Amino acid sequence: xxxxxxxxxxxxxxxxxxxxxxxxxxxxxxxxxxxxxxxxxxxxxxxxxxxxxxxxxxxxxxxxxxxxxxxxxxxxxxxxxxxxxxxxxxxxxxxxxxxxxxxxxxxxxxxxxxxxxxxxxxxxxxxxxxxxxxxxxxxxxxxxxxxxxxxxxxxxxxxxxxxxxxxxxxxxxxxxxxxxxxxxxxxxxxxxxxxxxxx
Numbered sequence: 001x002x003x004x005x006x007x008x009x010x011x012x013x014x015x016x017x018x019x020x021x022x023x024x025x026x027x028x029x030x031x032x033x034x035x036x037x038x039x040x041x042x043x044x045x046x047x048x049x050x051x052x053x054x055x056x057x058x059x060x061x062x063x064x065x066x067x068x069x070x071x072x073x074x075x076x077x078x079x080x081x082x083x084x085x086x087x088x089x090x091x092x093x094x095x096x097x098x099x100x101x102x103x104x105x106x107x108x109x110x111x112x113x114x115x116x117x118x119x120x121x122x123x124x125x126x127x128x129x130x131x132x133x134x135x136x137x138x139x140x141x142x143x144x145x146x147x148x149x150x151x152x153x154x155x156x157x158x159x160x161x162x163x164x165x166x167x168x169x170x171x172x173x174x175x176x177x178x179x180x181x182x183x184x185x186x187x188x189x190x191x192x193x194x195x196x197x198x199x
Contacts, residue, residue, distance in 0.1 A: 023060055024157075027090050031067040031153060032058055034088035038151060039069040045180075051075065052083070053180025057172035062161030065090040068109070068169050070145075072177035073199075080117075080191070081199040082174060085109060085148040089166070092159040095152055105166040106148045112170030113139040118192045143198035 035056065036042075045054050052073045059066045071084040087105055095101050118137045122129045130136045175186040188194070 022063060024065075027065045027155070027157070028058060028060060028067075031065045031088040031090050032056070034151060034153060035067040035069050035086050038086040038088060038149060039071075039084075041069065044071070048181075051181055053177040053182070055173045055176025055178070055180055057169040057176060059165050059169035061165040061168070062163075063092075063158075064160040064162055064165035066105075066165045066169055068173035070170070070173040070177045072174055072181060074178055074181045075199075078194075078196045079199045080174075080178070080196055081143075082113065082145040082177075085145045085170075085173075087148065087150045087166075088153060089150065089162070090153045090155050090157070091162050091165075092157045093155055094159045098152065101152065101162060102150045104162060105150045108163075108166035109148055109170040110139050110144050112167045113143070113174070113198070115167075116171050116174060116189055116191055117196065117198060118190050120190050120193065139198065 039054065041054065041056075048054065048071075052071065054069060054071055056067065056069050058068075067088050069086045070082055073081045073083055087109070089105065091101075114137070117139065120130075171189070179185050
């Protein structure tokens with residue numbers, strides 16, 4: 001994203017070999033275009049109030065293709081609210097239980113919010129300090145996005161994994177939205193150690 005935001009940098013070039021087999025860049029483009037359309041990216045981005053930004057991220061893992069757009073509001077006091085999320089996913093032609101698959105994606109996004117804000121393991125004198133959830137706070141229901149819209153793209157490719165691919169791209173999607181809202185790049189986690197909190 002830094003390259004894309006630098007007008008003087010030469011455009012990045014990628015080949016199939018950049019990503020390793022069995023990456024299919026055409027499938028990646030399709031999920032990114034789908035999530036762009038779901039979120040109405042161009043119109044929404046042009047009309048966001050000050051302190052609100054859109055961020056996009058993509059993940060290829062376990063042969064699954066996942067793209068997120070997150071809308072995030074950031075106050076001057078570093079209070080964050082993920083107000084809306086869109087996700088487009090290509091995991092092949094067969095989804096056995098669409099409702100559970102949707103729940104898995106939504107849960108993956110919310111778990112990623114926990115990693116992003118608070119989940120940190122620290123060591124003191126050779127021992128882990130955190131020994132229960134009061135020291136390892138998960139994201140609460142009140143902090144979860146009001147809407148996480150999930151769209152599975154119907155393709156003719158073989159079924160792939162969904163559990164792992166749905167979590168990681170949530171963090172850069174939120175980070176990129178924070179950057180769009182504030183101009184501040186997130187370079188380390190958890191955000192709580194930098195004074196951020198969820199609203």
